[in-house]
Amino acid sequence: MLDIKNLNVSIDDKEILKNFDLKIKSGEVHAIMGPNGSGKSTLANVLSGRKGYNINGKVLYEGKDLLNVPIEERAQRGIFLAFQYPTEIPGVNTNNFLKTSLNTVRKYRGLNELDSLEFIKLVKEKSENLKIEKKILSRQLNVGFSGGEKKKNEILQMTILEPKLAILDETDSGLDIDALKIVSDGVNSLRSENRSFLIITHYQRLLDYIKPDFVHVLVDGKIIKTGCSDLAIQLEKEGYEGVGEAK
């Protein structure tokens, strides 16, 4: 699914990711944990195509080079980023945005576009699962949403767009325990053999609900340790420094 080889990323002259390697197979759930400034969000941004980075190295997605593909095409091909800070877009109705987005992606995948009725039915079902209040969807995109509502809205978009590779950038931060559980249930219900997840987080807490296949510890732009989900528990106890020394 995703194969990152010797990836170097910098902004201006500041190196952020250094000789970074990561392989994600279909159906796998990978968690990346690391302290502030270790390069976690940069990784999410580079994979989704955000501009402003100097990038060297190779990233293959479904066997094809990814780095030269425009942002929207990456999304159409199934890469989804759940934003750490979802952007507010005043004036744009949330439902309308979702519908436009879904139909663009469906068109790319050779599926028929959904009409308003079909779309409303789909959204109703998915948003009920996530316990999202209907009135939120008729509001302006992310405008005036609480932190939890914004994050749930990201997960709603993910369940509707059905990506192949979902990247969750600190989706758990700012969530209370109930919201965290709802979000995790949403992710778990999407787990399947042909969908992979890359979950970026500070805390082990999220991984109590979403059991990853692999946990990677990212420090200073490099993966210093990889393990199974137990590694997250060890991290919580010993901190990044402890794990780093253990290496």
Add this chain to the structure above:
Amino acid sequence: MKEQELKKVKEYKYGFTTDIESIRAPKGLNEDVIKFISNIKKEPSWMLEWRLKAFKRLKNLKEPNWQKPKYPKINYQDLYYYSAPKSASEKPKSLSEVDPKLIETYKKLGIPLQEQKKLSGIAVDAVFDSVSVATTFKDELTKKGIIFCPISEAIKNHPELVKKYLGSVIPITDHYFATLNSAVFTDGSFVYIPPNVRCPMELSTYFRINDSETGQFERTLIIADKGSYVSYLEGCTAPMRDENQLHAANVELVALDDAEIKYSTVQNWYPGDKNGKGGIYNFVTKRGACRGKNSKISWTQVETGSAITWKYPSCILQGDNSVGEFYSIAITNNHQKADTGTKMIHLGKNTKSKIISKGISAGQADNTYRGLVRISSKADNSRNYTQCDSLLMGNKCGAHTIPYIENKNLTASIEHEATTSKISDEQLFYCNQRGLNQEEAVSLIVNGFCKEVLQQLPMEFAVEAQKLVGISLEGSVG
């Protein structure tokens, strides 16, 4: 060359020229030309006198120069003030007599003139350069007593109405361009809705400038008698020419007691090329009088075209409890400039006005909102709400908001809100990440920004206008 032409046509799809033989007045502005116009239109003598009075006045007027967008001096002697397709010199009696070339032109513009292919529920008056070439649905409207015809016809057939109302909202002494228009106006639409009649369809005029070196000076007069209602829409396009062409129209609206006029404009005159060469100077005077009590006039404009747009559709709120509204979207891209807004003149008691203005600037364009809210000493308990939002794209364009508020009454309530925002890279990235390309993202964000205004358009045109908003800004981010 061919490819270049094609590319240009893609940028402005209405930029073609119709090759048609035309009759023109001699070049220049003088009494003889005015007599020529009046004569060719077979006008009664009172009309010619009216025109000449305006022309006399014009000689003592100076072109205003206070607007923000400056332009090179216009040589008024180097223009044609009348140009009409030869085939239309005798107004065709029915659509079957209209020159097929003209029918074809309007078809290309998306305006079917054959009634069997009627635009659902919309009556159209088509004005080509200086003449009206066709008006649809006349019979159906006549049954209800509604008059919808070219103003040149109204002058002959309904002189009592024209004499009473023409110039009653925009006096011939008003200002340079309005007075110029009064002297040389050629055609435009006339609408009269009798008392207590609700006009059963949208009335629409489609203005087309075709000939080169001509100015278009149209004149529209709409009268809604007591208790009546009408919704009217105008659309405009012009070929792509390297020269700047002048369009100086006068539009007068009169609403009597309990009457309502909704006037919508989708203005898409040729904006000039990417480097700012050519394009229409759209210097238009639009004014409505809420003359009766409880009357209402609502202006909605979507201004996407023209090299320079300079206009202030206004409401004079004379009748007690009358309401004036102004909803505006002004989009300027590349080298386009706009100085537009409104005037709300509160004279009657309990009068209300609402101004919603959305200005969007991209490229090297410059967009100014200029508006006047005046509450007179007798306008007790009047209210105004103004909201001006500007959206900037890129860092070479400008947005300016110049509100003038004059209040002479302590019971008035006046609110003014203004915002300026920019489409951020974060917003674009967010949209891109959800599968939308740059242009779709811009169109979505801008349409969201203008939503309150687009909602005011008649439904048939709202969709078109949305697309137009997207197209006007193509290539503005990248």
